[in-house]
Amino acid sequence: MATETTGTASACVGPDGSAIGMPQLCADWMPNQIFWLLIALIAIYFVLSRIALPRIATVLAERQGTITNDLAAAEDLKQKAVEAEDAYNQALADARAEAQKIIAQNKAEMQAELDKAIAKADAEIAAKSAESEKAISEIRASAVERVEAVAKDTTGAIVAALGGQADDATVNAAVDAQMKG
Amino acid sequence: MATEADGHSDGGLVFHPMDQFIVKPLFGDGAVGMFTFTNVALWLLLAVACVIALMVLGTSKRATVPSRVQSVAELAYGFIYKMVEDVTGKDAVKYFPYIFTLFMFIVFSNFLALIPMSFSPTSHIAITAVLGFGVFIAVTVLGFVKNGAGFLGLFWVSSAPLALRPILAVIELISYFVRPVSHSIRLAGNIMAGHAVLKVFAGFAAITAVAPLSVLGITAIYALEVLVGFIQAYVFTILTCVYLKDALHPSH
Numbered sequence: 334m335a336t337e338t339t340g341t342a343s344a345c346v347g348p349d350g351s352a353i354g355m356p357q358l359c360a361d362w363m364p365n366q367i368f369w370l371l372i373a374l375i376a377i378y379f380v381l382s383r384i385a386l387p388r389i390a391t392v393l394a395e396r397q398g399t400i401t402n403d404l405a406a407a408e409d410l411k412q413k414a415v416e417a418e419d420a421y422n423q424a425l426a427d428a429r430a431e432a433q434k435i436i437a438q439n440k441a442e443m444q445a446e447l448d449k450a451i452a453k454a455d456a457e458i459a460a461k462s463a464e465s466e467k468a469i470s471e472i473r474a475s476a477v478e479r480v481e482a483v484a485k486d487t488t489g490a491i492v493a494a495l496g497g498q499a500d501d502a503t504v505n506a507a508v509d510a511q512m513k514g
Numbered sequence: 515m516a517t518e519a520d521g522h523s524d525g526g527l528v529f530h531p532m533d534q535f536i537v538k539p540l541f542g543d544g545a546v547g548m549f550t551f552t553n554v555a556l557w558l559l560l561a562v563a564c565v566i567a568l569m570v571l572g573t574s575k576r577a578t579v580p581s582r583v584q585s586v587a588e589l590a591y592g593f594i595y596k597m598v599e600d601v602t603g604k605d606a607v608k609y610f611p612y613i614f615t616l617f618m619f620i621v622f623s624n625f626l627a628l629i630p631m632s633f634s635p636t637s638h639i640a641i642t643a644v645l646g647f648g649v650f651i652a653v654t655v656l657g658f659v660k661n662g663a664g665f666l667g668l669f670w671v672s673s674a675p676l677a678l679r680p681i682l683a684v685i686e687l688i689s690y691f692v693r694p695v696s697h698s699i700r701l702a703g704n705i706m707a708g709h710a711v712l713k714v715f716a717g718f719a720a721i722t723a724v725a726p727l728s729v730l731g732i733t734a735i736y737a738l739e740v741l742v743g744f745i746q747a748y749v750f751t752i753l754t755c756v757y758l759k760d761a762l763h764p765s766h
Contacts (some may be wrong), residue, residue: 346536356638357536357706363640364548365537365555370641373558377565377619382611385569392576392584399578424762 483510519575527720531713534704535637551632554641561622561635569618590618594751601755606762612652613758616645617751620632623745624705628736640699648699649754657761668764697753704746708739 345359346411356362485501485508492499539550546552568590572583580588594614598606620636627634635641655663669686673681713736719728 350533351530352536356532356537357702359537362537362546362552362554365550365552366635366638366640367644368548368634369552369555370560370644373562374553375613375617376562378611378615379567380562380616381569381615385573385587386591386611386614388573388576389588392573392578392580393574393588393591395553396578407612464708492701510682 396435481512484512527717529717530719531710531716534633534709534713535736536742554635554638557623557626557633558635560626564622565618576705581629590614597752598755601752602759603762604679606755606758608740609758613751613754616649617747620645620701620750621694621747624747625740627705627709628739629745634705637702637709639702642698642702643694645701645750646694649757650694650695652753653757653761657764661764665761665764668704668760672765697750701746701750705741708735708742711735712739 345356345361428455485504488504488508489499491500492504517526525749537546537554540556541551541554544550568583569587569765572581575581575584575644579582591614594617595607595610598610598613602609623636624634654699659709661667669683669690671682671686674682712732715728715731715735719725719732721728
């Protein structure tokens with residue numbers, strides 16, 4: 334193991350520039366590594382703890398706040414939408430009830446008119462039938478009278494034809510008696 | 515390894531899988547002193563630059579609806595924050611910046627190391643040992659400061675039968691002191707092994723007949739290394755959280 338005076342002077346590097354054993358175990362280099370490592374670690378620590386970490390923490394907190402706010406706003410809007418829907422449904426129901434009422438009213442009016450017309454018609458019919466009744470009874474009465482007159486005449490004629498003597502009063506009385514019986 | 519290759523560097527297969535880990539000065543050919551600007555320094559500072567680019571420049575707009583970079587930064591933040599909260603507890607959130615520093619440093623070092631011709635700081639035991647022992651010492655000191663002598667209750671398994679407790683205490687004590695060693699060697703070992711394997715596959719590419727297979731192998735190992743790079747950072751961080759939990763709540 335010839336220690337070099339020309340090349341990279343170290344006990345851990347051979348004359349051809351390649352490592353002798355594990356470079357990791359070369360004590361010559363360790364102070365250098367440790368020194369720069371400490372520099373690097375301290376630099377990272379200060380940069381992170383002074384600048385980066387507080388900044389990220391605030392960004393995350395702000396984002397959380399924004400998300401919470403947005404969620405609340407969304408909840409609000411949803412509430413409003415539900416209210417609007419309720420109002421719409423209410424209006425719909427009102428309109429439906431109104432329509433129902435109008436229909437019922439119209440129906441009632443029509444019914445009343447119909448009833449009136451029927452009653453009028455009934456009355457007319459009743460009047461007409463009463464009139465007819467009267468006419469019929471008149472006709473009947475006149476028929477009975479005529480039958481009676483004819484019967485009296487016929488009776489008088491028959492009696493005369495049979496050679497009997499008949500005065501009007503007797504014949505009338507006999508015919509009346511027959512017609513009643 | 516290197517001594518074998520010494521003799522026949524004129525042709526054929528020459529493997530120098532460990533050469534990528536050599537620390538060398540970037541300016542001039544001097545010895546590597548403590549403050550020399552070496553390749554280690556360069557890649558460590560690049561990791562710092564990447565962390566700054568992601569976490570500071572990426573979030574500079576503070577957008578409520580994040581851009582891509584910002585959302586990655588927030589993802590990393592949320593990932594580690596939740597880990598600290600879940601594993602260590604709500605009272606450990608004040609140590610979150612330290613744990614996040616560790617995670618960001620390791621993950622960026624690991625990923626930057628995957629760039630061809632780059633240097634992988636986390637493959638060096640000197641680096642990971644500083645991290646591992648740093649966590650160990652911090653956690654131990656914190657445990658004694660927070661709980662006083664009660665921290666020793668960590669080693670006294672009160673749920674075990676009384677006769678077993680001294681034996682368990684010895685085992686617990688040993689395992690406690692092994693923690694920083696395994697903590698640091700796990701990371702360095704994984705990264706070093708992966709990069710060495712990549713180099714070995716690359717060495718085989720010199721033989722024309724095996725080259726396609728070698729390229730295929732490199733691709734596969736590279737994909738695996740991307741995974742390993744992240745997982746090792748994750749494992750290091752979550753173990754730090756677990757150790758921290760032991761320090762804050764030492765009762766078994």
